[in-house]
Amino acid sequence: MLKGFILKGIAGKYTVRTNKGDLTCEITGKIKYDNDRPIVGDFVLIELINEEEKRGMINEILPRKTELHRPKVSNVSQAVIVFALKNPDPHLNLLDRMITFAEYTGLKTVICFNKADIVTDEMIKEYREIYEKVGYSVIVTSVKEEKGKEELIEVLKNEITVLAGPSGAGKSSLLNMIQPNLKLRTGEISKKIKRGKHTTRHTELISLNKGGWVVDTPGFANLDVSFIDENRLGEYFKEINDCRHLCKFNNCMHLNEPKCAVKEKLKTKEMARSRYESYVLMLNEIRESRRF
Ligand code: GDP
Ligand code: ZN
Numbered sequence: 001m002l003k004g005f006i007l008k009g010i011a012g013k014y015t016v017r018t019n020k021g022d023l024t025c026e027i028t029g030k031i032k033y034d035n036d037r038p039i040v041g042d043f044v045l046i047e048l049i050n051e052e053e054k055r056g057m058i059n060e061i062l063p064r065k066t067e068l069h070r071p072k073v074s075n076v077s078q079a080v081i082v083f084a085l086k087n088p089d090p091h092l093n094l095l096d097r098m099i100t101f102a103e104y105t106g107l108k109t110v111i112c113f114n115k116a117d118i119v120t121d122e123m124i125k126e127y128r129e130i131y132e133k134v135g136y137s138v139i140v141t142s143v144k145e146e147k148g149k150e151e152l153i154e155v156l157k158n159e160i161t162v163l164a165g166p167s168g169a170g171k172s173s174l175l176n177m178i179q180p181n182l183k184l185r186t187g188e189i190s191k192k193i194k195r196g197k198h199t200t201r202h203t204e205l206i207s208l209n210k211g212g213w214v215v216d217t218p219g220f221a222n223l224d225v226s227f228i229d230e231n232r233l234g235e236y237f238k239e240i241n242d243c244r245h246l247c248k249f250n251n252c253m254h255l256n257e258p259k260c261a262v263k264e265k266l267k268t269k270e271m272a273r274s275r276y277e278s279y280v281l282m283l284n285e286i287r288e289s290r291r292f
Contacts (some may be wrong), residue, residue, distance in 0.1 A: 096278035
């Protein structure tokens with residue numbers, strides 16, 4: 001039995017990378033009657049049906065380390081969250097939401113601030129500090145000036161990465177910068193033209209020349225966080241998780257309780273105000289959704 005890695009799946013036919021090359025595979029009856037169909041990113045066991053025609057049968061799906069639903073892909077190890085420093089202005093609540101979502105899913109998270117060519121160094125420093133203080137790796141890039149290229153290549157090596165971030169942040173441009181042969185479309189208008197009526201989106205894994213894999217569809221499109229348990233939200237904020245055991249009440253929600261270690265961190269500026277505001281906003285949203 002061969003081991004393989006699913007790169008693409010369209011209408012029951014899967015492209016699977018193996019040490020005998022890329023095979024086109026279908027699934028065996030055994031899997032068909034299970035509810036669990038293979039998805040892109042799955043590691044699978046394959047029976048080679050015809051080596052010349054590069055055909056195989058998928059017999060078994062190996063356990064998934066992670067699973068995303070939009071896009072549907074498994075075994076993603078890392079989220080690189082891309083935000084423009086300007087055009088559009090960074091929406092920090094949205095960024096914190098994406099980080100929370102990545103933490104919840106169990107992904108390693110790296111933040112990429114793009115379009116460094118159109119802002120001042122002070123501004124870059126300000127954003128960088130908020131997230132480095134929390135403990136995240138931050139890379140600053142500019143596609144225009146080819147800045148941060150080597151750093152980005154390094155970050156993507158040895159990982160299966162989903163790029164997240166608002167449209168217009170520069171996700172496609174960054175991938176084109178590190179791998180020009182990809183020729184991904186950039187800019188809103190040209191993407192809209194491509195997304196015509198008859199082009200169905202299929203998720204695919206892109207193999208990077210310098211190592212690593214990237215999901216070709218941006219992740220975390222749906223940023224509803226109301227499925228998160230309000231008592232666990234703090235665990236997904238590293239700087240809250242680090243000190244919540246020091247709060248006077250062990251069920252402290254870090255709102256108005258006395259002797260709250262998180263509020264203390266806020267006072268001493270050890271925790272950024274914007275991060276705390278994101279926490280409160282998300283907590284309220286979760287509570288609001290439970291009311292109905
Ligand atoms: P995506 O929606 O996140 O994939 O963003 P795109 O890659 O399509 O980029 C959106 C727009 O921003 C395009 O017009 C790009 O040319 C532009 N852009 C991307 N990166 C940079 C950058 O580093 N600097 C500047 N000035 N513009 C950029
Ligand atoms: Zn507290």
